[in-house]
Amino acid sequence: xxxxxxxxxxGLAGLTVTAAALSDSATVLVQMxxxxxxxxxxxxxxxxxxxxxxEPTSQSWQQGNPDAYRxxxxxxxxNVMSPGxxxxxRIAVRNNSPRLAGLIELSILDPQPRGDVxxxxxxxxxxxxxxxxxxxxxxxxxxxxxxPATQLSPFAWxxxxxxxxxxVLDVRxxxxxxxxxRWQMASTDVxxxxxxVTP
Amino acid sequence: xxxxxxxxxxxxxxxLSLGILCALGVTATSAAFTDHATLNFGxxxxxxxxGNPNRFDIAVKDASGTLQDAATPTAAVVLxxxxxxxxxxxxxxxxxxxxxxRNPGVPGDLLxxxxxxxxxxxxxxxxxxxxxxYINGSSTPAVTGATADQLNAAAVTxxxxxxxxxxxVRYDIVIxxxxxxASLGKTTQIGASAKGTSR
Numbered sequence: 001x002x003x004x005x006x007x008x009x010x011g012l013a014g015l016t017v018t019a020a021a022l023s024d025s026a027t028v029l030v031q032m033x034x035x036x037x038x039x040x041x042x043x044x045x046x047x048x049x050x051x052x053x054x055e056p057t058s059q060s061w062q063q064g065n066p067d068a069y070r071x072x073x074x075x076x077x078x079n080v081m082s083p084g085x086x087x088x089x090r091i092a093v094r095n096n097s098p099r100l101a102g103l104i105e106l107s108i109l110d111p112q113p114r115g116d117v118x119x120x121x122x123x124x125x126x127x128x129x130x131x132x133x134x135x136x137x138x139x140x141x142x143x144x145x146x147x148p149a150t151q152l153s154p155f156a157w158x159x160x161x162x163x164x165x166x167x168v169l170d171v172r173x174x175x176x177x178x179x180x181x182r183w184q185m186a187s188t189d190v191x192x193x194x195x196x197v198t199p
Numbered sequence: 200x201x202x203x204x205x206x207x208x209x210x211x212x213x214x215l216s217l218g219i220l221c222a223l224g225v226t227a228t229s230a231a232f233t234d235h236a237t238l239n240f241g242x243x244x245x246x247x248x249x250g251n252p253n254r255f256d257i258a259v260k261d262a263s264g265t266l267q268d269a270a271t272p273t274a275a276v277v278l279x280x281x282x283x284x285x286x287x288x289x290x291x292x293x294x295x296x297x298x299x300x301r302n303p304g305v306p307g308d309l310l311x312x313x314x315x316x317x318x319x320x321x322x323x324x325x326x327x328x329x330x331x332x333y334i335n336g337s338s339t340p341a342v343t344g345a346t347a348d349q350l351n352a353a354a355v356t357x358x359x360x361x362x363x364x365x366x367x368v369r370y371d372i373v374i375x376x377x378x379x380x381a382s383l384g385k386t387t388q389i390g391a392s393a394k395g396t397s398r
Contacts, residue, residue, distance in 0.1 A: 037232070038232075039232035039233070039234050040234055041234045041235060041236040042236055043236040043237065043238040044238075045238050047240070062236075062238075063236065064235075064236035064237045064238055065234065065235055065236050065237065068237035068238060068239035069236070069237065069238045069239065070238075070239050070240075070241070070242060071238055071239065071240050079240075079241075079247075079248065079249050079250065080250070080251060080252065080253070080305060081249050081250060081251055082251060082255065082305050082307075082397035082398060083397065085398065087249060089240075091238055093236065100232060102234075111239060111241075122254075128248075128249065128250045128251070132249070173240075173249060175249075183251070184251055184254050184255060185250075185251055185252060185253065185254055186250055186251060187241075187247070187248055187249065187250025187251065187252060188241070188248050188249060188250055189239055189240060189241030189242070189247065189248035189249075190239070190240040190241065190248055190249060191237055191238070191239050191240070192237070192238045192239075192240075193235060193236075193237045193238075194235060194236050194237070194238075195233065195234075195235040196233060196234050196235065197231050197232070197233045198231040198232045198233070199231070
């Protein structure tokens with residue numbers, strides 16, 4: 001009997017300890033600060049007689065979004081092109097994010113494609129874009145080498161552009177020497193579209 | 200018997216959790232920040248970008264000083280001789296022609312050529328003519344005593360004529376020495392042309 005009783009007492013004591021188990025809690029506060037997580041691209045450009053040595057300054061940058069930044073035609077330059085002639089300028093893109101790097105892609109587009117529409121009076125084509133060849137250099141690296149407008153594809157840099165980083169590109173637009181009188185009085189806008197995504 | 204199946208369950212669990220990780224990774228990539236910035240060459244209005252807003256158009260001044268297109272031999276402007284009215288072996292008749300690059304337009308090179316509008320074949324007086332050509336009032340002839348074929352082969356060119364500018368061409372024309380008798384009573388027309396090639 002005694003044996004049985006003492007066992008019963010042990011059992012009770014065990015229960016009590018379990019019910020009065022130690023407890024504790026710790027709070028971890030994780031601060032989610034997104035104020036520096038802005039991702040922003042800017043553009044700049046120069047088409048003037050000094051374009052070959054131009055470098056963007058802090059005043060050069062334009063948002064270029066949602067409205068495209070319109071590159072002005074500098075003194076001594078013109079937008080007139082004839083077969084075989086070319087114009088050269090510089091454009092630049094900046095990753096204006098405080099701390100986010102970005103993967104950048106460049107597309108050259110015709111913002112207003114007019115296809116095969118001809119002028120009713122002269123019978124000439126109105127759209128010139130397809131008659132242009134593009135050469136784009138990033139420093140010594142040639143991105144597009146006399147690429148006809150019809151064969152342009154977006155170019156993506158492998159290396160991410162770090163926050164605050166700048167890429168300056170030399171651009172040369174040439175009117176195909178094979179274009180003939182049918183493209184007299186034709187014109188086109190040219191759009192350089194930089195799109196970026198954080199890696 | 201039970202143990203291997205437990206292990207299999209464990210492996211399955213590992214695989215499952217990897218799957219979840221992968222899905223998370225994909226989600227994170229597509230939720231990146233993006234931005235784009237665009238730079239346009241041109242305003243969107245026709246002729247604002249690059250192009251050729253003006254026609255390249257060469258004209259010739261007629262006797263009253265008006266510019267005429269005269270783009271085909273049949274539409275040629277008939278000009279009076281500046282001096283002389285009969286061809287001889289010794290004293291030249293003189294013809295002055297002014298070709299102009301119409302303004303507004305495109306700068307271009309003007310290739311100066313001669314042709315016979317009324318060629319009657321062998322024995323045509325035109326073939327016995329010798330031409331001396333002066334450009335832009337120069338006292339030094341560009342071509343001296345040449346047949347029309349020789350003059351055409353010389354391919355005398357007025358380089359880079361700006362829109363609104365032109366070229367003055369003077370032809371002094373004599374009959375080839377010794378062919379005066381054979382030329383008696385014959386007449387010929389003399390055609391002068393300027394073939395423009397845009398720069």
